[in-house]
Amino acid sequence: xxxxxxxxxxxxxxxxxxxxxxxxxxxxxxxxxxxxxxxxxxxxxxxxxxxxxxxxxxxxxxxxxxxxxxxxxxxxxxxxxxxxxxxxxxxxxxxxxxxxxxxxxxxxxxxxxxxxxxxxxxxxxxxxxxxxxxxxxxxxxxxxxxxxxxxxxxxxxxxxxxxxxxxxxxxxxxxxxxxxxxxxxxxxxxxxxxxxxxxxxxxxxxxxxxxxxxxxxxxxxxxxxxxxxxxxxxxxxxxxxxxxxxxxxxxxxxxxxxxxxxxxxxxxxxxxxxxxxxxxxxxxxxxxxxxxxxxxxxxxxxxxxxxxxxxxxxxxxxxxxxxxxxxxxxxxxxxxxxxxxxxxxxxxxxxxxxxxxxxxxxxxxxxxxxxxxxxxx
Ligand code: GLY
Numbered sequence: 044x045x046x047x048x049x050x051x052x053x054x055x056x057x058x059x060x061x062x063x064x065x066x067x068x069x070x071x072x073x074x075x076x077x078x079x080x081x082x083x084x085x086x087x088x089x090x091x092x093x094x095x096x097x098x099x100x101x102x103x104x105x106x107x108x109x110x111x112x113x114x115x116x117x118x119x120x121x122x123x124x125x126x127x128x129x130x131x132x133x134x135x136x137x138x139x140x141x142x143x144x145x146x147x148x149x150x151x152x153x154x155x156x157x158x159x160x161x162x163x164x165x166x167x168x169x170x171x172x173x174x175x176x177x178x179x180x181x182x183x184x185x186x187x188x189x190x191x192x193x194x195x196x197x198x199x200x201x202x203x204x205x206x207x208x209x210x211x212x213x214x215x216x217x218x219x220x221x222x223x224x225x226x227x228x229x230x231x232x233x234x235x236x237x238x239x240x241x242x243x244x245x246x247x248x249x250x251x252x253x254x255x256x257x258x259x260x261x262x263x264x265x266x267x268x269x270x271x272x273x274x275x276x277x278x279x280x281x282x283x284x285x286x287x288x289x290x291x292x293x294x295x296x297x298x299x300x301x302x303x304x305x306x307x308x309x310x311x312x313x314x315x316x317x318x319x320x321x322x323x324x325x326x327x328x329x330x331x332x333x334x335x336x337x338x339x340x341x342x343x344x345x346x347x348x349x350x351x352x353x354x355x356x357x358x359x360x361x362x363x364x365x366x367x368x369x370x371x372x373x374x375x376x377x378x379x380x381x382x383x384x385x386x387x388x389x390x391x392x393x394x395x396x397x398x399x400x401x402x403x404x405x406x407x408x409x410x411x412x413x414x415x416x417x418x419x420x
Contacts, residue, residue, distance in 0.1 A: 046353060047360050055364070056412035060113075062373040063406055067110055069375035071118050078126055079103050079399050081386075085377035091126075096133040098143035102403040104130075105150030105419055109406055112158060112417035127151040127164065134170055142178055142188050144171040145204025150403075153210055154419055165214070172211035175204060176223050182251040184226040195250045198261065199235050199242050199273040201227065202280025206420040209287035228284050232296055234258075235277070240303030241269040241319070242277045262387035264321035270388070271315040271332035274304045279339030283420050285346060297343050304336050305358050313358075313365040317385045317394070327394055330370050331384040334404035337362045341411045363408055371405075372397070381405045 047055070070079075070087070078091035078100050090097050107123035110116065130151050133139045148171035155164035178187040185197040186204070205224040212220035234246040234255055244261030248254060263270025281297035284290070307319040315336070317327040337359040344355035370382050379397025386393035410416040 046357055052360060052412055055360070055367075056409050059363070059367050059409050060413060062371075063380060063409060064110070064114065066373050066375050066380055067106065067406075068116070068118070070378055071107075071122055074378065075122065076125060078129065079378065081393065081396050081398050082378040085379070087378040091129050095129065096136075096139035096141075098141070098146055099399055100126075100130060100133075101147035101150035102399045105154065105403045106399075106406055108150065108154040108158060109403075109410060109417055109419070113410060113415050123151075123155065127155055127167070131167070134167060137174065138190075140171075140174050141190055142175065142186050142198075142201045142204055144175050145201075145207035147171065149204075149207050149210070149420060153207065154417065157418060168207070169211055169215065172207050172220060175207055176211075176220055179223040179226065180250045181226070183230070183248045183253040185230045185248060185250075185253075186223070186227045187250075188245075193247060195248045195256060196245060197227070197230065197235070197248060198245050199231065199280075200244075200276050202231060202284070203276050203420070205280065206283050206287065224284070225288070228281075228293065231280075232292070236296060236300060240299045242273050242300060243267075244270045244273045262389075264318040264388050268321060269303070269307075269319040271304070271307075271317060271319055271329050272335065272385075274300060274319070275315075275332040275335035275339060278304055278336050279342060279420075282339050282342040282346070286342065294343070294346055297339065298347075301336070301340060301343060301355065304332075305340075305354075308333065308336075308362070313361045314370065314383075317388055321388065327385055327388065328370075328383045329385040330366055330381050331398055331401035331404065333362045333366060334381060334401050334408060337408040338404050338411065341408065359408065360412070363405075363412070366405060 074087050077089035079087035080090035080099055104123055104126050107119045111119035148168050152164040152168040155161050186201050188196045188198040208220040208224040235243050243258040244263055246258050247256040258266055260266040277300040281293045284293040308315050315329050315332040317329040340355040340359040344352045371380055372382055381401035382397050383395045384398035384401035
Protein backbone atom coordinates (compact mmCIF):
# COMPACT_ATOMS: atom_id res chain seq x y z
CA UNK A 44 0.00 0.00 0.00
CA UNK A 45 1.38 3.44 -0.92
CA UNK A 46 0.94 6.20 1.64
CA UNK A 47 2.28 9.75 1.46
CA UNK A 48 4.60 10.42 4.40
CA UNK A 49 4.55 13.71 6.29
CA UNK A 50 7.56 15.21 4.48
CA UNK A 51 6.26 14.34 0.99
CA UNK A 52 2.83 15.65 1.86
CA UNK A 53 4.25 19.00 2.95
CA UNK A 54 6.58 19.27 0.00
CA UNK A 55 3.71 18.62 -2.38
CA UNK A 56 1.53 21.19 -0.62
CA UNK A 57 4.34 23.80 -0.73
CA UNK A 58 4.92 23.21 -4.45
CA UNK A 59 1.23 23.52 -5.26
CA UNK A 60 0.84 26.56 -3.04
CA UNK A 61 3.64 28.38 -4.88
CA UNK A 62 1.85 27.82 -8.19
CA UNK A 63 -1.52 28.88 -6.75
CA UNK A 64 -0.06 31.98 -5.08
CA UNK A 65 1.64 33.19 -8.29
CA UNK A 66 -1.59 32.78 -10.20
CA UNK A 67 -3.82 34.40 -7.56
CA UNK A 68 -1.53 37.42 -7.28
CA UNK A 69 -1.69 37.92 -11.06
CA UNK A 70 -5.49 37.49 -10.99
CA UNK A 71 -5.77 40.12 -8.26
CA UNK A 72 -3.63 42.61 -10.14
CA UNK A 73 -5.78 42.42 -13.26
CA UNK A 74 -9.18 42.01 -11.57
CA UNK A 75 -9.31 44.86 -9.08
CA UNK A 76 -12.81 45.70 -7.91
CA UNK A 77 -14.63 42.75 -9.44
CA UNK A 78 -16.30 39.68 -7.94
CA UNK A 79 -15.35 36.62 -10.04
CA UNK A 80 -17.52 33.59 -10.80
CA UNK A 81 -16.89 31.64 -14.05
CA UNK A 82 -14.26 33.12 -16.41
CA UNK A 83 -15.31 33.68 -20.02
CA UNK A 84 -12.55 32.98 -22.54
CA UNK A 85 -10.00 32.97 -19.71
CA UNK A 86 -11.09 36.27 -18.16
CA UNK A 87 -13.18 36.92 -15.07
CA UNK A 88 -16.18 39.21 -15.37
CA UNK A 89 -17.88 41.05 -12.52
CA UNK A 90 -20.63 38.86 -11.05
CA UNK A 91 -21.28 41.67 -8.57
CA UNK A 92 -22.49 43.94 -11.38
CA UNK A 93 -24.75 41.23 -12.76
CA UNK A 94 -26.13 39.93 -9.49
CA UNK A 95 -24.75 41.26 -6.21
CA UNK A 96 -26.69 38.65 -4.20
CA UNK A 97 -25.44 35.60 -6.16
CA UNK A 98 -24.65 32.81 -3.69
CA UNK A 99 -21.01 32.43 -4.79
CA UNK A 100 -20.12 36.09 -4.25
CA UNK A 101 -18.33 35.38 -0.96
CA UNK A 102 -15.81 32.85 -2.28
CA UNK A 103 -13.49 35.50 -3.78
CA UNK A 104 -13.44 37.06 -0.32
CA UNK A 105 -12.61 33.65 1.14
CA UNK A 106 -9.68 33.30 -1.23
CA UNK A 107 -8.47 36.82 -0.45
CA UNK A 108 -8.69 36.39 3.33
CA UNK A 109 -6.96 32.99 3.19
CA UNK A 110 -4.19 34.49 1.07
CA UNK A 111 -3.87 37.51 3.33
CA UNK A 112 -3.66 35.27 6.42
CA UNK A 113 -1.02 33.10 4.73
CA UNK A 114 1.13 35.83 3.17
CA UNK A 115 0.26 39.21 4.82
CA UNK A 116 0.29 40.81 1.34
CA UNK A 117 -1.65 44.08 1.58
CA UNK A 118 -3.11 43.61 -1.92
CA UNK A 119 -5.22 40.73 -0.60
CA UNK A 120 -6.36 42.73 2.43
CA UNK A 121 -7.39 45.76 0.39
CA UNK A 122 -9.29 43.71 -2.15
CA UNK A 123 -11.01 41.62 0.54
CA UNK A 124 -12.31 44.74 2.29
CA UNK A 125 -13.47 46.27 -0.97
CA UNK A 126 -15.43 43.14 -1.93
CA UNK A 127 -16.89 42.81 1.55
CA UNK A 128 -18.18 46.39 1.37
CA UNK A 129 -19.75 45.77 -2.04
CA UNK A 130 -21.83 42.95 -0.55
CA UNK A 131 -23.50 45.48 1.78
CA UNK A 132 -25.90 46.27 -1.06
CA UNK A 133 -27.27 42.71 -0.81
CA UNK A 134 -27.23 42.61 2.98
CA UNK A 135 -29.28 45.83 3.14
CA UNK A 136 -32.11 44.28 1.14
CA UNK A 137 -33.76 41.33 2.88
CA UNK A 138 -35.58 40.34 -0.33
CA UNK A 139 -32.23 39.70 -2.02
CA UNK A 140 -31.15 37.18 0.61
CA UNK A 141 -31.70 33.46 0.91
CA UNK A 142 -30.27 30.50 2.88
CA UNK A 143 -26.83 31.01 1.29
CA UNK A 144 -25.98 33.99 3.49
CA UNK A 145 -23.59 31.59 5.26
CA UNK A 146 -21.53 30.94 2.16
CA UNK A 147 -21.40 34.69 1.58
CA UNK A 148 -20.77 36.24 4.97
CA UNK A 149 -18.71 33.50 6.60
CA UNK A 150 -16.17 34.27 3.89
CA UNK A 151 -16.69 38.01 3.66
CA UNK A 152 -17.16 39.08 7.25
CA UNK A 153 -16.68 36.29 9.82
CA UNK A 154 -13.25 35.77 8.27
CA UNK A 155 -12.53 39.51 8.47
CA UNK A 156 -13.65 39.62 12.10
CA UNK A 157 -11.61 36.55 13.03
CA UNK A 158 -8.51 38.06 11.44
CA UNK A 159 -8.83 41.72 12.37
CA UNK A 160 -11.44 41.98 15.14
CA UNK A 161 -13.27 44.56 13.03
CA UNK A 162 -16.65 45.37 14.64
CA UNK A 163 -18.32 46.42 11.37
CA UNK A 164 -17.50 43.02 9.92
CA UNK A 165 -18.92 41.35 13.01
CA UNK A 166 -22.14 43.38 12.66
CA UNK A 167 -22.52 42.29 9.04
CA UNK A 168 -22.04 38.63 9.94
CA UNK A 169 -24.57 38.83 12.78
CA UNK A 170 -27.10 40.44 10.47
CA UNK A 171 -26.61 37.57 8.00
CA UNK A 172 -27.02 35.04 10.83
CA UNK A 173 -30.26 36.72 11.90
CA UNK A 174 -31.57 36.35 8.35
CA UNK A 175 -30.60 32.68 8.24
CA UNK A 176 -32.34 32.06 11.56
CA UNK A 177 -35.49 33.83 10.32
CA UNK A 178 -35.81 31.18 7.61
CA UNK A 179 -36.19 28.37 10.14
CA UNK A 180 -39.55 26.62 10.13
CA UNK A 181 -39.94 25.20 13.66
CA UNK A 182 -42.89 22.91 12.74
CA UNK A 183 -40.94 21.14 10.03
CA UNK A 184 -37.54 21.75 11.69
CA UNK A 185 -35.66 22.97 8.62
CA UNK A 186 -34.21 26.15 7.13
CA UNK A 187 -36.16 27.21 4.07
CA UNK A 188 -34.10 27.10 0.88
CA UNK A 189 -34.26 29.70 -1.90
CA UNK A 190 -37.26 32.02 -2.41
CA UNK A 191 -39.23 29.87 -4.85
CA UNK A 192 -42.63 29.76 -3.18
CA UNK A 193 -42.56 26.14 -2.00
CA UNK A 194 -42.95 26.57 1.78
CA UNK A 195 -41.32 23.19 2.57
CA UNK A 196 -38.14 23.12 0.52
CA UNK A 197 -34.82 22.14 2.11
CA UNK A 198 -31.52 21.31 0.41
CA UNK A 199 -28.31 19.56 1.26
CA UNK A 200 -26.18 22.62 0.45
CA UNK A 201 -27.53 24.40 3.52
CA UNK A 202 -25.40 22.25 5.83
CA UNK A 203 -22.51 24.53 4.85
CA UNK A 204 -24.43 27.60 6.03
CA UNK A 205 -24.94 26.24 9.55
CA UNK A 206 -21.48 27.29 10.83
CA UNK A 207 -22.73 30.89 10.61
CA UNK A 208 -25.38 30.03 13.20
CA UNK A 209 -22.93 28.14 15.44
CA UNK A 210 -20.52 31.09 15.22
CA UNK A 211 -23.29 33.62 15.99
CA UNK A 212 -24.49 31.54 18.96
CA UNK A 213 -20.97 31.58 20.41
CA UNK A 214 -20.54 35.32 19.79
CA UNK A 215 -23.89 36.43 21.17
CA UNK A 216 -24.78 33.72 23.67
CA UNK A 217 -28.12 33.30 21.85
CA UNK A 218 -28.76 29.56 22.19
CA UNK A 219 -31.63 29.71 19.69
CA UNK A 220 -29.16 30.01 16.81
CA UNK A 221 -27.61 26.73 17.85
CA UNK A 222 -31.02 25.10 18.35
CA UNK A 223 -32.00 26.08 14.81
CA UNK A 224 -28.83 24.53 13.38
CA UNK A 225 -29.46 21.35 15.39
CA UNK A 226 -33.09 21.14 14.22
CA UNK A 227 -32.02 21.47 10.58
CA UNK A 228 -29.31 18.83 11.06
CA UNK A 229 -31.82 16.33 12.49
CA UNK A 230 -34.15 16.75 9.52
CA UNK A 231 -31.23 16.51 7.08
CA UNK A 232 -30.08 13.27 8.73
CA UNK A 233 -33.59 11.87 8.45
CA UNK A 234 -34.48 12.84 4.88
CA UNK A 235 -31.44 14.06 2.98
CA UNK A 236 -28.96 11.27 3.63
CA UNK A 237 -30.12 7.91 2.33
CA UNK A 238 -29.36 4.64 4.16
CA UNK A 239 -26.64 3.71 1.61
CA UNK A 240 -24.72 6.96 2.21
CA UNK A 241 -25.84 8.74 -0.97
CA UNK A 242 -27.84 11.95 -0.63
CA UNK A 243 -30.85 13.74 -2.01
CA UNK A 244 -30.20 17.27 -3.17
CA UNK A 245 -33.71 18.60 -2.51
CA UNK A 246 -36.33 17.40 -0.06
CA UNK A 247 -39.84 18.77 0.32
CA UNK A 248 -41.38 18.47 3.77
CA UNK A 249 -44.60 19.63 5.33
CA UNK A 250 -43.56 22.91 6.99
CA UNK A 251 -45.98 22.38 9.89
CA UNK A 252 -45.49 18.69 10.69
CA UNK A 253 -42.11 17.89 9.14
CA UNK A 254 -43.60 14.97 7.22
CA UNK A 255 -41.68 13.93 4.08
CA UNK A 256 -43.43 14.96 0.83
CA UNK A 257 -41.00 14.41 -2.07
CA UNK A 258 -37.39 14.40 -3.25
CA UNK A 259 -37.51 16.18 -6.60
CA UNK A 260 -34.55 16.44 -8.99
CA UNK A 261 -32.03 19.19 -8.26
CA UNK A 262 -28.68 20.02 -9.80
CA UNK A 263 -27.77 16.39 -10.42
CA UNK A 264 -29.07 14.02 -13.10
CA UNK A 265 -32.52 13.20 -11.72
CA UNK A 266 -34.55 12.53 -8.61
CA UNK A 267 -32.88 9.66 -6.75
CA UNK A 268 -29.47 10.20 -8.39
CA UNK A 269 -26.32 11.16 -6.47
CA UNK A 270 -25.16 14.71 -7.30
CA UNK A 271 -21.50 14.72 -6.36
CA UNK A 272 -21.25 18.27 -5.06
CA UNK A 273 -24.26 17.68 -2.87
CA UNK A 274 -22.45 14.63 -1.58
CA UNK A 275 -19.40 16.82 -0.89
CA UNK A 276 -21.53 19.41 0.93
CA UNK A 277 -22.72 16.56 3.16
CA UNK A 278 -19.20 15.25 3.84
CA UNK A 279 -17.94 18.66 4.87
CA UNK A 280 -21.20 19.92 6.41
CA UNK A 281 -21.60 17.04 8.86
CA UNK A 282 -17.90 17.16 9.74
CA UNK A 283 -18.30 20.86 10.60
CA UNK A 284 -21.40 20.09 12.65
CA UNK A 285 -19.25 17.70 14.67
CA UNK A 286 -16.57 20.40 15.10
CA UNK A 287 -19.13 22.71 16.73
CA UNK A 288 -21.16 20.21 18.73
CA UNK A 289 -18.95 17.16 19.37
CA UNK A 290 -22.07 15.03 18.77
CA UNK A 291 -20.58 11.84 17.38
CA UNK A 292 -23.67 11.10 15.27
CA UNK A 293 -22.61 13.94 12.95
CA UNK A 294 -19.08 12.59 12.62
CA UNK A 295 -20.51 9.15 11.83
CA UNK A 296 -22.78 10.69 9.20
CA UNK A 297 -19.84 12.59 7.69
CA UNK A 298 -17.92 9.31 7.49
CA UNK A 299 -20.87 7.44 5.95
CA UNK A 300 -21.36 9.98 3.15
CA UNK A 301 -17.57 10.22 2.69
CA UNK A 302 -17.35 6.47 2.16
CA UNK A 303 -19.95 6.65 -0.59
CA UNK A 304 -18.04 9.52 -2.21
CA UNK A 305 -14.69 7.72 -1.97
CA UNK A 306 -16.03 4.43 -3.33
CA UNK A 307 -17.27 6.28 -6.40
CA UNK A 308 -14.21 8.41 -7.16
CA UNK A 309 -11.95 5.36 -6.76
CA UNK A 310 -13.55 4.18 -10.02
CA UNK A 311 -12.40 7.32 -11.81
CA UNK A 312 -8.81 7.98 -10.67
CA UNK A 313 -9.97 10.15 -7.74
CA UNK A 314 -11.82 12.66 -9.90
CA UNK A 315 -15.51 13.08 -9.36
CA UNK A 316 -18.23 12.65 -11.93
CA UNK A 317 -20.89 15.36 -11.83
CA UNK A 318 -23.37 12.72 -10.68
CA UNK A 319 -22.49 9.23 -9.46
CA UNK A 320 -25.80 7.86 -10.72
CA UNK A 321 -25.97 9.25 -14.23
CA UNK A 322 -25.75 7.30 -17.50
CA UNK A 323 -22.17 6.22 -18.39
CA UNK A 324 -22.24 8.55 -21.41
CA UNK A 325 -21.79 11.45 -21.69
CA UNK A 326 -19.13 11.71 -18.98
CA UNK A 327 -19.34 15.00 -17.08
CA UNK A 328 -16.85 15.78 -14.34
CA UNK A 329 -17.13 18.13 -11.37
CA UNK A 330 -13.78 18.96 -9.78
CA UNK A 331 -15.44 21.40 -7.37
CA UNK A 332 -17.02 18.40 -5.66
CA UNK A 333 -13.56 16.87 -5.25
CA UNK A 334 -12.04 20.07 -3.87
CA UNK A 335 -14.85 20.51 -1.34
CA UNK A 336 -14.79 16.83 -0.36
CA UNK A 337 -11.00 16.99 0.13
CA UNK A 338 -11.51 19.75 2.71
CA UNK A 339 -14.26 17.72 4.38
CA UNK A 340 -12.06 14.62 4.49
CA UNK A 341 -9.24 16.63 6.07
CA UNK A 342 -11.73 17.97 8.61
CA UNK A 343 -12.87 14.40 9.43
CA UNK A 344 -9.22 13.34 9.77
CA UNK A 345 -8.80 15.87 12.60
CA UNK A 346 -11.38 14.11 14.74
CA UNK A 347 -11.14 10.36 14.14
CA UNK A 348 -8.88 8.05 16.19
CA UNK A 349 -5.26 7.72 14.99
CA UNK A 350 -5.78 4.39 13.20
CA UNK A 351 -8.63 5.83 11.10
CA UNK A 352 -6.87 9.04 10.01
CA UNK A 353 -5.06 7.60 6.99
CA UNK A 354 -8.25 6.74 5.11
CA UNK A 355 -9.43 10.36 5.16
CA UNK A 356 -6.14 12.24 4.92
CA UNK A 357 -4.53 10.01 2.29
CA UNK A 358 -7.71 10.04 0.19
CA UNK A 359 -7.71 13.84 0.32
CA UNK A 360 -4.08 13.89 -0.86
CA UNK A 361 -4.93 11.53 -3.74
CA UNK A 362 -7.77 13.84 -4.79
CA UNK A 363 -5.45 16.86 -4.64
CA UNK A 364 -2.73 15.02 -6.56
CA UNK A 365 -5.24 14.12 -9.28
CA UNK A 366 -6.43 17.73 -9.53
CA UNK A 367 -2.90 19.14 -9.59
CA UNK A 368 -1.75 16.65 -12.19
CA UNK A 369 -4.52 16.95 -14.76
CA UNK A 370 -7.12 19.54 -13.94
CA UNK A 371 -5.34 22.78 -13.02
CA UNK A 372 -4.33 25.75 -15.15
CA UNK A 373 -1.47 27.56 -13.39
CA UNK A 374 -0.82 29.92 -16.30
CA UNK A 375 -0.73 33.39 -14.71
CA UNK A 376 -2.11 34.99 -17.88
CA UNK A 377 -5.55 33.35 -17.62
CA UNK A 378 -8.17 33.45 -14.84
CA UNK A 379 -9.36 30.35 -12.97
CA UNK A 380 -7.18 27.59 -11.55
CA UNK A 381 -9.24 24.42 -11.15
CA UNK A 382 -10.76 23.35 -14.48
CA UNK A 383 -13.71 20.98 -15.07
CA UNK A 384 -16.01 22.31 -12.39
CA UNK A 385 -19.73 21.93 -13.01
CA UNK A 386 -22.51 23.99 -11.50
CA UNK A 387 -25.34 21.69 -12.58
CA UNK A 388 -26.09 18.74 -14.84
CA UNK A 389 -28.66 20.37 -17.07
CA UNK A 390 -26.81 23.52 -18.21
CA UNK A 391 -24.04 23.05 -20.77
CA UNK A 392 -22.54 26.53 -20.27
CA UNK A 393 -21.88 25.79 -16.58
CA UNK A 394 -20.37 22.31 -17.08
CA UNK A 395 -16.66 21.47 -16.98
CA UNK A 396 -15.51 25.06 -16.50
CA UNK A 397 -13.45 26.79 -13.79
CA UNK A 398 -15.78 28.02 -11.01
CA UNK A 399 -14.72 30.31 -8.18
CA UNK A 400 -15.70 27.91 -5.39
CA UNK A 401 -13.54 25.18 -6.93
CA UNK A 402 -10.55 27.47 -6.55
CA UNK A 403 -11.55 28.40 -3.01
CA UNK A 404 -11.76 24.77 -1.83
CA UNK A 405 -8.60 23.79 -3.69
CA UNK A 406 -6.71 26.60 -1.92
CA UNK A 407 -8.25 25.66 1.44
CA UNK A 408 -7.22 22.02 1.01
CA UNK A 409 -3.63 22.99 0.23
CA UNK A 410 -3.47 25.37 3.20
CA UNK A 411 -4.80 22.61 5.43
CA UNK A 412 -1.96 20.33 4.30
CA UNK A 413 0.50 23.14 5.05
CA UNK A 414 -1.04 23.79 8.50
CA UNK A 415 -1.80 27.33 7.37
CA UNK A 416 -5.55 27.06 7.00
CA UNK A 417 -7.41 29.98 8.50
CA UNK A 418 -10.71 28.82 9.98
CA UNK A 419 -13.41 29.87 7.52
CA UNK A 420 -16.48 27.86 8.48
N1 GLY B 1 -25.27 25.81 -3.43
C1 GLY B 1 -25.52 25.63 -4.81
C2 GLY B 1 -24.56 24.75 -5.50
O1 GLY B 1 -23.88 23.95 -4.93
O2 GLY B 1 -24.50 24.86 -6.71
